[in-house]
Amino acid sequence: MAHTQIWQTQDGKLNPLVEAYTVGDDYILDAALAKYDVKASLAHAKMLHSMKILSDDDMASIKEGLSQLARQIDNKEFIIEPSQEDCHTAIEEFLTEKYGDVGKKIHTGRSRNDQSMVMMRLYMKDIFENTQQVLNRLVKTYEETSKKYSNIAMPGYTHMQKAMPTSVGVWLGAYKEGFSDVSELVSHTKKYIDQNPLGSASGFGISNFAMDRDITTKDLDFAKTQDNPMYCGYSRGLFENVVLQALSPAMIISAKFANDMLLFTTSDFDFLALPPEFTTGSSIMPQKRNYDVFEIMRGNTKVYHSLQQQIQDIILGIGGGYQRDLQLTKKPFINAIEICKSTLDLLTLMVPKIIVNKNKLDAAMTDDLFVTNKVYDLVNSGMTFRDAYSKVKKQYFS
Amino acid sequence: MAHTQIWQTQDGKLNPLVEAYTVGDDYILDAALAKYDVKASLAHAKMLHSMKILSDDDMASIKEGLSQLARQIDNKEFIIEPSQEDCHTAIEEFLTEKYGDVGKKIHTGRSRNDQSMVMMRLYMKDIFENTQQVLNRLVKTYEETSKKYSNIAMPGYTHMQKAMPTSVGVWLGAYKEGFSDVSELVSHTKKYIDQNPLGSASGFGISNFAMDRDITTKDLDFAKTQDNPMYCGYSRGLFENVVLQALSPAMIISAKFANDMLLFTTSDFDFLALPPEFTTGSSIMPQKRNYDVFEIMRGNTKVYHSLQQQIQDIILGIGGGYQRDLQLTKKPFINAIEICKSTLDLLTLMVPKIIVNKNKLDAAMTDDLFVTNKVYDLVNSGMTFRDAYSKVKKQYFS
Amino acid sequence: MAHTQIWQTQDGKLNPLVEAYTVGDDYILDAALAKYDVKASLAHAKMLHSMKILSDDDMASIKEGLSQLARQIDNKEFIIEPSQEDCHTAIEEFLTEKYGDVGKKIHTGRSRNDQSMVMMRLYMKDIFENTQQVLNRLVKTYEETSKKYSNIAMPGYTHMQKAMPTSVGVWLGAYKEGFSDVSELVSHTKKYIDQNPLGSASGFGISNFAMDRDITTKDLDFAKTQDNPMYCGYSRGLFENVVLQALSPAMIISAKFANDMLLFTTSDFDFLALPPEFTTGSSIMPQKRNYDVFEIMRGNTKVYHSLQQQIQDIILGIGGGYQRDLQLTKKPFINAIEICKSTLDLLTLMVPKIIVNKNKLDAAMTDDLFVTNKVYDLVNSGMTFRDAYSKVKKQYFS
């Protein structure tokens, strides 16, 4: 069957170049998001049912249709055509083909704007829940590995030069605390986005159609209804940005860890290693064992933030009212979330496998690391700090 | 007196080009921050006093010296020399010049790293408190102005084309809700940064020197001590970034409002205006009244995010352990905060002054805005939504 | 057949999560680039042949094999397995499977580093050539359309307020000049990248293997050999960035045009329009005709620059010597090029179709646009400019 856009103009087809340019990858991206659309569509149908827009029979058909769709999505059998543009149209067409007039009623009281937004909002809530679990696992991993190596001394560096003594345990413990704080930040930020935009339609509600938006709020387990319909529209892209910002510290801390690992696994430092299953080789140099995984991690933290900034740039350029470039925020959002998830999963896998080269670390605990302790021996014996510092410095450089 | 860096090497002076390149503007920026350094230095002195590092007399001198410094800072009389690099050195030198050995003791148990961090942390807490007050005032302003114009109809736009009817009240109300949510986000995020880094020294504590860091935590009213000393170091730049991210939605929403105002004040729309005190003229065109203020606002929201991203880029590039580029995060942070504050203040000033051109708005409420209502009249009389949509569309385009 | 990485370690398989994380999309992206790899591989083989590393028979086999590959690529029948990582490995494996030992010789004197770089370099040269053609067509389109409407008056705006009279022809002519200058910039920048990196191997050449790199330079029509092998490596990402920077003005000017079109097609301005084949509709508002295509264009110019910046961020973070995050520059580069190409193609298609609403433009030529001309009438009659300005201003506002 030849699908068409539901808004198809009377006077002819959309130019194919314009269609390709404006539809973009949405019909592919939506395959992953469609389950949230189905969930929200069911809640919307329940509200229409309570208003008698949908009869009991209609409601039964829609329940059946949507649960069938949910299964298709789970089995990756649900395919959206480019000409359908997005899952919103595909769902309506599925219901109409199968149940006739019932399908033609499902879009009552909503627009693709709020339909898309509520879908994304449910996805965001899932992201926050999942990421918190991932983060908590990762925190536990760092904590355990940190304890395991708490007694192994390690040089502390500032400016990439030996500074003062520390331990592998303290070093890993810093990452534990960092990721633990992100988990808190995520749980706070969740409150910001936990608002139901469904029923705001195109950003103006519908003045001659009475809906009780709180019905879908409750059914979809939102903390509250996002009242002002224009504000619902304003939050598109903005909320995506806030979600990525909340996860940003996790990526920044991952970058720091990757940088540390890349330095400490050089043959010149040789403090740490990973088993061969985590390293790669070279097409011409037989001897190589490379820690590419941390290089990609380092790069991915930049890709993540660039995707976040893509969203920011887009939303900074426009006034109120839905504009189509907002659609372009979907792809970088999904990609960024995937990068974040795979990075945290990989860390959880690798951190416990770190091999600590105690001999090399011991050899690296050279005298210069303890110079500041000499200053404090003098402080402890009554000398002022600055005099002690100057005295030790004079000795050191003479 | 010729000041010198407190870490001055034995064997000669720092090359002046290197000094200029590495010190940057810190000695200027710190003038605004020094009051937080003084506050934290006093708390640090109290801890040293409790440890008997400072005698009762020492403590009295330091109290006197620091309160004198605080007054100088308030009166903008406190000047930091480039050769002193930052306010940390300047404060120690002030105390030493005035009280001799007492000054040489104040740096005991701390490094410029944690001294700088605790200063910034106190500044951040102040920012969050102030911004919340500013935001709350702004929310109230939008709310009142929204109520004032709740009955004035206004075309709702999507894709910059007339879509459906709305009102000036709903439009302003969207901004009220947006800024109100930011205020919530700020109050949540405050918990993330409310940790005391003082006593972490250079990121490794000091193993042969026992300090009770909770003393300064209590004295400076932090929610907790940031335990792991390396994590204290990791949070440099990272926390600055999180603060700017929390305020980012305020800037994004300001950009949206500026974009709306620029459109609605064109002579072609002419829905809104501001009194002459808010508009500027041209050097060659006598008739001009320009809304530059919203153009600068639009631009400033981009500058703000670019400054935030500057911090992000810097911290993404480095591993654990203090590295000097972290110092470069100070300037964009302070500048971004100033942009945010002045933008919100200006909105608070201008929003109540908006002039609504009711005649023009009425004339703009053309029939096309009500086409969707015709669809819903049919829906209300029992037609399915999609059939109603098609029927109205056919009529409209024939 | 089960493919394996050519660098496969002796002691076991790469962890599948690490493989997925590090290989990324390269095996998909390379499908579009493989033809350049084939071309460079043929040149490389000729050099090996001239050195007698390849016999005449070897050379014949490789020629046959590579031309067969080239056909497969053209027909989109060439498939790279994720486990092969990239087209470089796939090509070697293809030749080895088909011709035995000959395939095992093709990698002599090169590494995947220089193989990948020369492939990208040839792609870049193609991009510049194609884009220049596209730009020249676009310049011609703007020029013709500009001439067509050279006599239709149009208000000139500054600060989004009416400023002085101009014409549709001058407005379109500005775009013509803008794109024309980009074409020049592209032709200059081509010289920067026109250097052959093949033979630099992993960035260090091969000290006990003598190659005449100028042979491939001539065969592949490069302006010169990129001598220093480490510099070849440094140019990875850097040259990609320079290519995207050279095209950046084209995207910036497209954004400007899109912004102009979005303003001038609002029903409130209504100066310009496009035929229905270029506009889209709404899922709930039957009357809508939206210029989404310009909203997506506006958004795409931001995506383009964000992709460019992704490359920049990655290369700014690393020292000399190949590091794996450089691989992440490939995807944003290809995506950005596609965005640029489709944007310019679309403009070429749409600009001649612009509908000029002369009546609306005439009505918009209000008196305020001519106030500055009154000033100049006074100047032409001998008054100083500033006095004339003041006099006219006083009249205007009284």
Add this chain to the structure above:
Amino acid sequence: MAHTQIWQTQDGKLNPLVEAYTVGDDYILDAALAKYDVKASLAHAKMLHSMKILSDDDMASIKEGLSQLARQIDNKEFIIEPSQEDCHTAIEEFLTEKYGDVGKKIHTGRSRNDQSMVMMRLYMKDIFENTQQVLNRLVKTYEETSKKYSNIAMPGYTHMQKAMPTSVGVWLGAYKEGFSDVSELVSHTKKYIDQNPLGSASGFGISNFAMDRDITTKDLDFAKTQDNPMYCGYSRGLFENVVLQALSPAMIISAKFANDMLLFTTSDFDFLALPPEFTTGSSIMPQKRNYDVFEIMRGNTKVYHSLQQQIQDIILGIGGGYQRDLQLTKKPFINAIEICKSTLDLLTLMVPKIIVNKNKLDAAMTDDLFVTNKVYDLVNSGMTFRDAYSKVKKQYFS
């Protein structure tokens, strides 16, 4: 004397908050640029003189006044008041105060738009000329230092792991080639911006006033007149961006060098060092010698690109016609140029001072670096590359 904006509205003063927000730092930034404004103003006066708008006496006064201003600027005695907004107003007011009516004529035929643009354009041309000289010096420095150390072996790294042998000479030679290519790119890009915008006024020319713009083009030594007046306006920000893009590779290569230096000067590598005049110390650790200068350089390359992107973000957001946010492009442009210049100057100073630790480098030339050479010994004796690779690999890992 109380200065006022030359466009001062009839009906009262600009609100001071709006004034502070919109004027920004322009009155400070312009102090450095005013000499270009004076130069262009003189050329403009000559054109007005040729048109008889200025009498011979007028012209003599203006010549005298402008050369006096030029001296004041050189001696840093020229001060612009915030209320004057910019140097354009300050120059007109200076001439009017001193010579009466003559000053009131100087703005004839121009606007602050083209006056500001021609000033910036002259500044850009100077930047390109100066930077090319700086780059050429730097290239020579790298070349000489590279030759000096051409025979000192150095491990080549990929993935931060030892790869193959190279030399200090090759390593430094890579930077020589990199900076040399930038110098070429700069000379090509100069052609793009070498266009005279003076006379385009506010972007629309002046229809009832005839000017020969080629007079100022010749006098100011521009390659051509930028014809279309709207395109002149479009190039604001755009040309600044292109200038920064052309210098971007210099900053990227500097970042790479800084990263290399930071790694090779760690005590764990210890390949290279700099004399104490280039290193700094610590406020608590007496033994420290830090290479902060390269950390700041690494950070500054990010700041540079963030400033470039600030300009990009601003210009991407607006349609044709001057809008005030374009003014915000001035500050990041000037700051970025200063960062670039000081970075290149510092490299020129430091590169010849690099201390090469031959003993450490010799010790680092371990066997693994020569494994690939073993492969090529087998290739040279007739084995296929891939078989040789496999054989050597088997031996290495057994």
